[in-house]
Amino acid sequence: MLAEIITIGDEILIGQTVDTNSAWLGEHLNRYGIEVIQITSINDKKTSIINALQDAEKRADVILITGGLGPTKDDITKKVLADYFGAKLITHEGALENIKDIFHRRGREVLQINVDQALVPDNCEVILNSKGTAPGMYFEEKGKIYVSMPGVPYEMKAMMEQVVFEKLNTLGDNYTIVHETITVVGVPESHLSVAIESVEDNLPPHVKLAYLPHLNLVRLRLSAKSAEHTADELKIDINTAFDQIKSIIGDVWFDGDHNLPEIVGDLLKTHKKTIGTIESCSGGFVAHSLTAVAGSSAYYKGSLLTYAYETKVAIAGIDQVMLNEYGAVSEQVCEAMAHNAKAKLEIDYCISTTGIAGPGGGTADKPVGLVFIGLAKPDGTIEVKRCEFHGTRIQIIERTAYTALDMVRKAIDSSTQMAML
Amino acid sequence: MLAEIITIGDEILIGQTVDTNSAWLGEHLNRYGIEVIQITSINDKKTSIINALQDAEKRADVILITGGLGPTKDDITKKVLADYFGAKLITHEGALENIKDIFHRRGREVLQINVDQALVPDNCEVILNSKGTAPGMYFEEKGKIYVSMPGVPYEMKAMMEQVVFEKLNTLGDNYTIVHETITVVGVPESHLSVAIESVEDNLPPHVKLAYLPHLNLVRLRLSAKSAEHTADELKIDINTAFDQIKSIIGDVWFDGDHNLPEIVGDLLKTHKKTIGTIESCSGGFVAHSLTAVAGSSAYYKGSLLTYAYETKVAIAGIDQVMLNEYGAVSEQVCEAMAHNAKAKLEIDYCISTTGIAGPGGGTADKPVGLVFIGLAKPDGTIEVKRCEFHGTRIQIIERTAYTALDMVRKAIDSSTQMAML
Numbered sequence: 001m002l003a004e005i006i007t008i009g010d011e012i013l014i015g016q017t018v019d020t021n022s023a024w025l026g027e028h029l030n031r032y033g034i035e036v037i038q039i040t041s042i043n044d045k046k047t048s049i050i051n052a053l054q055d056a057e058k059r060a061d062v063i064l065i066t067g068g069l070g071p072t073k074d075d076i077t078k079k080v081l082a083d084y085f086g087a088k089l090i091t092h093e094g095a096l097e098n099i100k101d102i103f104h105r106r107g108r109e110v111l112q113i114n115v116d117q118a119l120v121p122d123n124c125e126v127i128l129n130s131k132g133t134a135p136g137m138y139f140e141e142k143g144k145i146y147v148s149m150p151g152v153p154y155e156m157k158a159m160m161e162q163v164v165f166e167k168l169n170t171l172g173d174n175y176t177i178v179h180e181t182i183t184v185v186g187v188p189e190s191h192l193s194v195a196i197e198s199v200e201d202n203l204p205p206h207v208k209l210a211y212l213p214h215l216n217l218v219r220l221r222l223s224a225k226s227a228e229h230t231a232d233e234l235k236i237d238i239n240t241a242f243d244q245i246k247s248i249i250g251d252v253w254f255d256g257d258h259n260l261p262e263i264v265g266d267l268l269k270t271h272k273k274t275i276g277t278i279e280s281c282s283g284g285f286v287a288h289s290l291t292a293v294a295g296s297s298a299y300y301k302g303s304l305l306t307y308a309y310e311t312k313v314a315i316a317g318i319d320q321v322m323l324n325e326y327g328a329v330s331e332q333v334c335e336a337m338a339h340n341a342k343a344k345l346e347i348d349y350c351i352s353t354t355g356i357a358g359p360g361g362g363t364a365d366k367p368v369g370l371v372f373i374g375l376a377k378p379d380g381t382i383e384v385k386r387c388e389f390h391g392t393r394i395q396i397i398e399r400t401a402y403t404a405l406d407m408v409r410k411a412i413d414s415s416t417q418m419a420m421l
Numbered sequence: 422m423l424a425e426i427i428t429i430g431d432e433i434l435i436g437q438t439v440d441t442n443s444a445w446l447g448e449h450l451n452r453y454g455i456e457v458i459q460i461t462s463i464n465d466k467k468t469s470i471i472n473a474l475q476d477a478e479k480r481a482d483v484i485l486i487t488g489g490l491g492p493t494k495d496d497i498t499k500k501v502l503a504d505y506f507g508a509k510l511i512t513h514e515g516a517l518e519n520i521k522d523i524f525h526r527r528g529r530e531v532l533q534i535n536v537d538q539a540l541v542p543d544n545c546e547v548i549l550n551s552k553g554t555a556p557g558m559y560f561e562e563k564g565k566i567y568v569s570m571p572g573v574p575y576e577m578k579a580m581m582e583q584v585v586f587e588k589l590n591t592l593g594d595n596y597t598i599v600h601e602t603i604t605v606v607g608v609p610e611s612h613l614s615v616a617i618e619s620v621e622d623n624l625p626p627h628v629k630l631a632y633l634p635h636l637n638l639v640r641l642r643l644s645a646k647s648a649e650h651t652a653d654e655l656k657i658d659i660n661t662a663f664d665q666i667k668s669i670i671g672d673v674w675f676d677g678d679h680n681l682p683e684i685v686g687d688l689l690k691t692h693k694k695t696i697g698t699i700e701s702c703s704g705g706f707v708a709h710s711l712t713a714v715a716g717s718s719a720y721y722k723g724s725l726l727t728y729a730y731e732t733k734v735a736i737a738g739i740d741q742v743m744l745n746e747y748g749a750v751s752e753q754v755c756e757a758m759a760h761n762a763k764a765k766l767e768i769d770y771c772i773s774t775t776g777i778a779g780p781g782g783g784t785a786d787k788p789v790g791l792v793f794i795g796l797a798k799p800d801g802t803i804e805v806k807r808c809e810f811h812g813t814r815i816q817i818i819e820r821t822a823y824t825a826l827d828m829v830r831k832a833i834d835s836s837t838q839m840a841m842l
Contacts (some may be wrong), residue, residue: 011633013459013460014600014644015443015445015449015451016444016448016449016640019443019460020439022436023436023437023439023490030436036434038434038463039433039434041460059592070610071719072614074632081569107659108612109613113614114611133611151670179435190493190532190534191529193493194494194532194534211496211703212438219437276726280707283708283709284726285712287704291818292814293703294780294781297729297782298705301728301729301731302725302736303724303725305723307712307718307721307722310722311697311722315765345735345736360715360716391575393713393715
């Protein structure tokens with residue numbers, strides 16, 4: 001079964017909103033065996049909406065529409081859908097109750113434009129909005145399925161999870177689909193692809209490999225899709241390819257769609273170890289990456305963000321003489337930061353970062369992108385890595401965090417292997 | 422002049438990559454008077470690419486294509502474009518030099534697939550890639566302009582900024598376009614739209630208003646587009662609308678496309694004040710938001726991230742008795758955190774956060790989303806705000822940061838007004 005996603009809203013075309021909904025929908029539809037054939041973003045004009053619907057009908061069985069359901073005048077999706085299907089707008093009592101409920105709970109008055117949000121075309125099945133005021137709409141017309149949902153990501157996601165996936169699931173093809181993603185850190189995409197060319201060339205025809213480079217890691221997506229194989233058989237095909245890649249590259253792993261902070265978190269939990277950070281150039285981004293993971297309080301204890309020179313001295317007890325001699329961006333200071341913060345925070349692993357994120361502040365000696373990353377470990381040793389990152393300020397901050405987290409992953413991995421010897 | 426953006430890549434359709442390129446392109450093209458009429462994301466199949474090109478030609482004068490230029494087998498854009506235009510692939514010497522240069526600088530061997538990246542259709546003008554290996558391509562065919570660029574955001578952006586915008590600018594219409602964005606914090610979108618309905622209804626026909634809600638703030642975009650007015654005249658129209666909105670809503674400001682951390686940073690710099698944070702539930706996200714701004718070392722000094730109970734005691738000197746009596750998520754602890762960290766970090770403004778970001782850890786008394794935000798000010802007073810946020814863990818963390826930064830903005834604004842009295 002093929003789907004097309006239509007996102008409606010001037011704000012996407014003029015770039016004031018990044019469309020994150022489509023990525024989420026694409027990922028989740030895939031798991032239900034529904035392939036997204038196209039994502040189309042258009043403006044809030046009636047002709048654009050109608051043209052997009054007509055084009056999508058030529059390609060897809062299911063058309064998922066997000067956006068244009070707000071209470072304000074620039075939102076016209078509902079009226080256009082009613083016209084398109086020759087339906088008329090009627091008030092849906094359940095949707096109205098929901099709107100009144102929300103405003104009462106927030107202690108706000110219900111205005112006429114809020115009441116009007118309960119109007120829906122009379123040919124749709126209403127999808128109640130558990131997170132906001134605009135109801136969703138499910139249509140079966142012309143042998144196709146159309147679903148119209150709000151553009152607010154968590155409202156749309158709740159509707160998909162509570163109602164839409166289940167309805168679509170009963171309509172799916174008999175294809176079996178299995179995806180796995182492998183993470184490889186520190187090997188450039190082109191070198192990786194040459195190294196594993198023989199694996200790629202010998203994949204069974206129903207297994208595909210794609211490269212997803214992101215900062216200093218590459219994710220390899222292995223997808224198997226077949227009407228003739230069981231899920232278990234497809235998993236074996238994927239595992240075979242993985243084993244072949246691992247025998248060539250060595251340090252790779254199935255990430256289970258978990259990102260690096262989640263993987264590091266799982267390792268820390270399994271090994272009952274705690275972590276914290278002392279950050280200069282990364283300004284809290286390593287700590288944020290760790291604490292963005294639900295349940296991170298089981299292993300993350302705290303951080304010292306010592307951005308200014310004087311804070312490094314006052315909060316982290318870095319020796320002023322050492323700072324003067326080597327500078328804040330140096331191996332020596334990076335090591336001292338990790339050492340001191342590990343003791344102060346009373347943690348097992350302590351990440352330290354100091355560098356020049358730019359765009360200003362670089363010198364010939366210490367250019368923008370020069371970053372030292374330290375890791376103090378449970379056995380008392382401290383590893384310091386000198387990195388030269390390129391990219392924007394944000395990219396340098398992100399690369400610092402990824403590299404630091406990968407150092408933790410490797411350290412725990414190798415400590416496990418030591419213990420097993 | 423109308424543009425369409427085509428993004429090519431399975432990774433977008435299956436949701437492993439969020440398309441941020443299109444938003445950036447849309448925003449920047451607008452400034453050159455070029456309106457994006459549609460964004461189309463398709464897979465790496467030849468038929469999909471050709472269909473998308475044919476459809477886009479019906480709507481747009483300029484077709485900007487990103488993605489599918491990598492060295493690996495799943496990238497076919499270049500070959501499809503050559504076939505589509507009946508061109509043949511030839512090696513471009515400048516592009517080849519660039520590729521060799523990059524690999525030599527990184528101390529990596531140049532492989533055949535790297536050399537092949539210098540192949541381009543013989544009907545294009547090459548756009549050299551200053552940030553990576555894949556060359557861009559500029560075509561004038563069938564009365565339209567086609568630009569094909571890598572999907573890597575900073576490579577694409579460099580090509581647009583160094584070459585493409587300038588070329589497109591000479592082709593533009595004679596429309597004058599002026600945009601301004603106003604930020605409003607803490608008023609729901611529907612209430613805002615009713616309050617300023619009279620302003621919206623009385624806008625000149627060439628001025629449009631759009632609502633861009635994001636977490637607990639709404640941005641209002643005022644766009645003026647006209648062939649008969651000068652930029653100065655359009656600015657007057659926008660300023661008139663802004664003054665009318667300000668007279669109704671009060672606390673609104675032109676954000677100059679600056680986000681809240683940038684606005685707060687500018688205020689701190691102007692008033693020569695320093696800032697730092699002590700964070701529990703926000704886990705470093707407030708500090709990260711502040712330090713993501715280039716030049717933030719002028720005012721940001723450091724932070725204490727006291728996630729665990731014991732860290733609150735050991736690092737921030739919070740009284741264990743107080744913690745036991747009121748709990749870590751309490752007004753009292755929030756106030757003490759701001760007080761102690763302001764002194765330890767020796768800063769003028771200190772933000773403190775403590776709350777329950779979820780999804781676990783909530784109780785009837787202290788539900789997920791309950792967050793206390795403190796602000797210690799230069800005069801020694803401390804303001805504490807009790808918030809009940811809804812949404813996911815990440816949304817609660819983001820709302821905490823936005824609310825905290827807005828407290829700083831208001832505090833500096835009102836201290837300025839006091840000084841002016």
